[in-house]
Amino acid sequence: xxxxxxxxxxxxxxxxxxxxxxxxxxxxxxxxxxxxxxxxxxxxxxxxxxxxxxxxxxxxxxxxxxxxxxxxxxxxxxxxxxxxxxxxxxxxxxxxxxxxxxxxxxxxxxxxxxxxxxxxxxx
Numbered sequence: 613x614x615x616x617x618x619x620x621x622x623x624x625x626x627x628x629x630x631x632x633x634x635x636x637x638x639x640x641x642x643x644x645x646x647x648x649x650x651x652x653x654x655x656x657x658x659x660x661x662x663x664x665x666x667x668x669x670x671x672x673x674x675x676x677x678x679x680x681x682x683x684x685x686x687x688x689x690x691x692x693x694x695x696x697x698x699x700x701x702x703x704x705x706x707x708x709x710x711x712x713x714x715x716x717x718x719x720x721x722x723x724x725x726x727x728x729x730x731x732x733x734x735x
Contacts, residue, residue: 614638614724616708621729624698628733632693634708634726642666642686645711648693649719650704650731657707659717661693671715676702698733706731 620632634646647662661682662671670682679698684691691708706729709722716722 614644614710616710616724616726618706618708618726618729621706621731623732623734626698626700626733626735628698629694629696630698630731632695632706632708632729632731634691634693636689636691636710640686640689643712644724645714645716646682646684646691647709647711647716647722648682648691649707649709649722650702651707651728652704655704657719659719660706662715662717663691664715669715671717673717695731698731700733700735702731703733704731705729 615637618634648660649657650660651657659673663682663684667684679696681694708726710724711722
């Protein structure tokens with residue numbers, strides 16, 4: 613069993629930056645590919661970014677490419693999402709998720725989920 617805890621959300625003005633963190637407990641984080649997803653009110657949960665178990669491969673949604681960066685530190689059992697040039701449309705609850713195999717963009721492919729952290733971008 614793996615427990616995921618997100619932190620780092622908050623209120624920021626458009627154009628600003630935030631860094632989200634996700635820490636894991638239980639099985640070693642290096643056993644899992646990790647992903648970030650987000651869900652805005654009234655919308656489906658959507659893929660944001662993912663990183664492979666080693667950190668050597670990453671993937672991003674088109675809407676965040678060039679603005680967001682995912683990274684991980686397996687020694688600290690942590691994965692990060694650096695979000696720059698934030699826009700009001702980035703407002704959502706952001707979730708960290710883990711899966712045994714490689715990168716995936718579909719939420720249903722991830723077995724373990726955190727509780728989420730709210731990100732609000734004001735215009």
